[in-house]
Amino acid sequence: MNQKRLKIGILVFMAVILLCAGRMVYVDAIAARNNNKTSWKGAAKDPETVSGPAVTSVTISGEMRAVWIYYNEVKKQATSYSKWKKYIDKTFDTCKANKMNTVILQVRPCADAMYPSKYFPWSEYATGTAGKNPGFDPLKYAVTAAHQRKLAIQAWINPYRITLSSTKISSLPKDSIARKWAKSTKKSERRNVLSVNGALYFNPASAEVRTLVANGVKEIVKNYDVDGIHMDDYFYPSLGTANLKKFDYKEYQAYVSECKKEKVTAKTLVSWRRQNVNKMVKKVYSAIKKVDKKCLFGISPAGNLDNLYSATAYYSPVKIWMNSTKYIDYICPQIYWSFQHKTAPYKTMVQKWASIKRSKTVKMYIGIAGYRTGISKKDAKALGDPEWATSTTVLKRQVEYARSRKLDGFAVFSYGTFTNSSSSTKKEVKNLVKILK
Numbered sequence: 001m002n003q004k005r006l007k008i009g010i011l012v013f014m015a016v017i018l019l020c021a022g023r024m025v026y027v028d029a030i031a032a033r034n035n036n037k038t039s040w041k042g043a044a045k046d047p048e049t050v051s052g053p054a055v056t057s058v059t060i061s062g063e064m065r066a067v068w069i070y071y072n073e074v075k076k077q078a079t080s081y082s083k084w085k086k087y088i089d090k091t092f093d094t095c096k097a098n099k100m101n102t103v104i105l106q107v108r109p110c111a112d113a114m115y116p117s118k119y120f121p122w123s124e125y126a127t128g129t130a131g132k133n134p135g136f137d138p139l140k141y142a143v144t145a146a147h148q149r150k151l152a153i154q155a156w157i158n159p160y161r162i163t164l165s166s167t168k169i170s171s172l173p174k175d176s177i178a179r180k181w182a183k184s185t186k187k188s189e190r191r192n193v194l195s196v197n198g199a200l201y202f203n204p205a206s207a208e209v210r211t212l213v214a215n216g217v218k219e220i221v222k223n224y225d226v227d228g229i230h231m232d233d234y235f236y237p238s239l240g241t242a243n244l245k246k247f248d249y250k251e252y253q254a255y256v257s258e259c260k261k262e263k264v265t266a267k268t269l270v271s272w273r274r275q276n277v278n279k280m281v282k283k284v285y286s287a288i289k290k291v292d293k294k295c296l297f298g299i300s301p302a303g304n305l306d307n308l309y310s311a312t313a314y315y316s317p318v319k320i321w322m323n324s325t326k327y328i329d330y331i332c333p334q335i336y337w338s339f340q341h342k343t344a345p346y347k348t349m350v351q352k353w354a355s356i357k358r359s360k361t362v363k364m365y366i367g368i369a370g371y372r373t374g375i376s377k378k379d380a381k382a383l384g385d386p387e388w389a390t391s392t393t394v395l396k397r398q399v400e401y402a403r404s405r406k407l408d409g410f411a412v413f414s415y416g417t418f419t420n421s422s423s424s425t426k427k428e429v430k431n432l433v434k435i436l437k
């Protein structure tokens with residue numbers, strides 16, 4: 001009898017052990033899924049889409065060779081999972097074949113997203129219809145596909161732009177934060193959305209806007225194994241003299257009044273606007289590093305420094321960013337001119353940028369204009385840049401000159417350079433690739 005009870009006891013004990021073990025495996029599986037930087041909201045339940053071992057990140061050692069893939073190049077490519085997969089596979093294979101090692105994929109062209117987001121509606125560039133869920137996660141596949149090919153991938157966002165050429169609020173998706181703010185009963189929230197030059201922008205002077213931008217970036221870094229976050233040159237829009245005392249001028253007046261009350265000297269309008277951009281950039285950098293210290297944050301400003309320090313546009317104090325450890329990991333000025341440009345020749349522009357005092361933690365890349373290769377003599381003349389129509393070694397020589405200045409790499413705008421059927425562009429690409437190891 002005692003032996004029988006002993007046997008039963010042993011069997012019960014073993015059953016409990018097996019049950020606990022099974023529960024632990026289940027919990028571990030859930031934990032692993034939750035710890036995996038993948039966005040599940042709104043994504044299709046597809047099987048693993050890329051064969052081979054998972055790669056969570058790619059670190060580029062040596063020269064960065066990046067390709068910008070912008071919104072018009074991904075337009076309507078996510079109407080189905082199979083179409084997106086085919087597009088990304090072909091695109092990334094082409095980048096790899098041309099010896100690139102980084103893709104900069106535009107995932108937030110405006111106040112939208114090419115991924116499921118709790119802050120922004122689906123981008124019209126995903127399916128052709130703003131706010132329409134494609135039924136899968138385009139960014140999830142892009143990250144996986146890039147890493148499988150040992151390509152680093154950076155998520156390219158625009159912080160302030162809401163629309164490209166419309167001020168019609170009702171055209172925005174109903175769940176758009178921009179639409180909600182614009183139609184809010186609170187005046188402070190309505191001021192978060194401004195119109196200028198026939199388009200809508202988030203107000204750079206708004207603390208709420210800065211928080212939204214930072215939270216949107218944090219969402220990407222937290223949910224995806226991106227290797228970097230990238231912003232280009234769209235900060236303050238070009239206001240010109242006509243709009244200089246419009247746009248966010250009400251906020252500036254409020255700021256000046258507050259300074260008077262506090263009996264402190266107010267900044268000039270230009271300095272105040274630059275400070276607004278600084279606050280946003282610094283907040284984004286901090287948000288990224290709190291989630292993933294290895295994730296890079298870089299900005300690609302317009303290539304002419306004089307324009308960046310204009311009193312009517314951009315308000316981007318790049319010199320502060322470059323000589324600090326609190327704003328960016330790299331700078332990539334868009335020097336989109338050839339060596340023969342009349343007013344902004346490539347060599348002169350690179351020299352100006354390279355001479356800026358730079359923190360040891362900040363790298364410098366050069367953005368080069370692949371899209372200008374192969375243009376006609378007439379178009380080149382209109383640009384004041386004839387060399388684009390007379391040479392097929394511009395890109396090659398630009399990279400070589402950047403190397404001679406001991407810069408850290410380059411980025412080509414844009415992916416279409418590698419698929420352009422022009423014989424001149426094909427020769428440009430071939431000559432560029434020859435000098436890439």
